[in-house]
Amino acid sequence: MSKKNPDSNAQHRPDSSLTFAIRLMQDLVVPTFVLNAERRVIIWNRACERLTGVSASEVIGTSEHWRGFYDEPRHCLADTLVLGQTDDLPTLYANHTHMSDTELGLRAENWCIMPRAGRQCYLAIDAGPIFDEDGTLIAVVETMRDITQQKEAQMALQRLATKDGLTGIANRRCFDESLAAEWHRAQRDQTPMALLLIDVDHFKRYNDTYGHQKGDDCLKSVARAMEEKIFRPADLIARYGGEEFVILMPNTDVNGARLVAERIVQHIHDLAIPHETSDIGGLVSISAGVAASIPFPDLGADRLLAAADSALYAAKHAGRNRIASKEVAAAAD
Numbered sequence: 001m002s003k004k005n006p007d008s009n010a011q012h013r014p015d016s017s018l019t020f021a022i023r024l025m026q027d028l029v030v031p032t033f034v035l036n037a038e039r040r041v042i043i044w045n046r047a048c049e050r051l052t053g054v055s056a057s058e059v060i061g062t063s064e065h066w067r068g069f070y071d072e073p074r075h076c077l078a079d080t081l082v083l084g085q086t087d088d089l090p091t092l093y094a095n096h097t098h099m100s101d102t103e104l105g106l107r108a109e110n111w112c113i114m115p116r117a118g119r120q121c122y123l124a125i126d127a128g129p130i131f132d133e134d135g136t137l138i139a140v141v142e143t144m145r146d147i148t149q150q151k152e153a154q155m156a157l158q159r160l161a162t163k164d165g166l167t168g169i170a171n172r173r174c175f176d177e178s179l180a181a182e183w184h185r186a187q188r189d190q191t192p193m194a195l196l197l198i199d200v201d202h203f204k205r206y207n208d209t210y211g212h213q214k215g216d217d218c219l220k221s222v223a224r225a226m227e228e229k230i231f232r233p234a235d236l237i238a239r240y241g242g243e244e245f246v247i248l249m250p251n252t253d254v255n256g257a258r259l260v261a262e263r264i265v266q267h268i269h270d271l272a273i274p275h276e277t278s279d280i281g282g283l284v285s286i287s288a289g290v291a292a293s294i295p296f297p298d299l300g301a302d303r304l305l306a307a308a309d310s311a312l313y314a315a316k317h318a319g320r321n322r323i324a325s326k327e328v329a330a331a332a333d
Contacts, residue, residue: 053116069112077127078142122151164239167223175238187295194257194292196247197308201320203243205277254292285321293328
């Protein structure tokens, strides 16, 4: 008589048609777990134990597999298949796709907290259904790949692509994309939006006097000074080009934006960066144009930007080291 190997999962195995597959999955190098039709874990392989820090004995026979990945209850990809709730995918995963018609199942990517493992991981996840001869769902297999390093490298490249190489703040490309997105959001919610367009006064004179290296240092100091006076995470500071900077301020009217501009103008003056060829107290100064509007349907983001540029021109024409503002009306001029 052959001797049966003890198996801690035996009492929770489904019918014998899955036994062979389950034995194979136990030793797969790919982290894998399987849910039955009642969303109970029937296998939690060794690679899954290593990935999550959660042992099979803790989750086999339960529906608490989420504990390996998150710090509070939520559905995993396999759950959405068992429950037939694939419409919930957008709220659970930023990146997700349905496999092709010949590959039943789901694919997704997600940051996972991994509370027991004590580290955050970015996982690529596949979930595939298993049916019996009658087409009845009897299990769902979920496999995972840790692609954290690849994701972090991708994010680093994305940050480089959106940062100004000199000052470290957002670049023009990032600003253009953010303006379009925030304008759409403000138009939908009917909330005000403001722009501050800022220019370093007599910057060509500064470069001619002190050299381009000092000019670069001056721009870095101005960028840092603006960051010190912007406290809301939603606000975006960007280098618009040359010695021009722009600040995008969602949910802000012209008065609120003007107060911020006044703090920045004063802060730049207080830095007391020497500029002997400037006619404004021998110090580096800035001028700022402020524009704000509620984005009504007949109004485009280009008009808000044009209004900020017009206000900046007015501030410089009035003697520099000052602020001019303009509130944009909904109807076309």
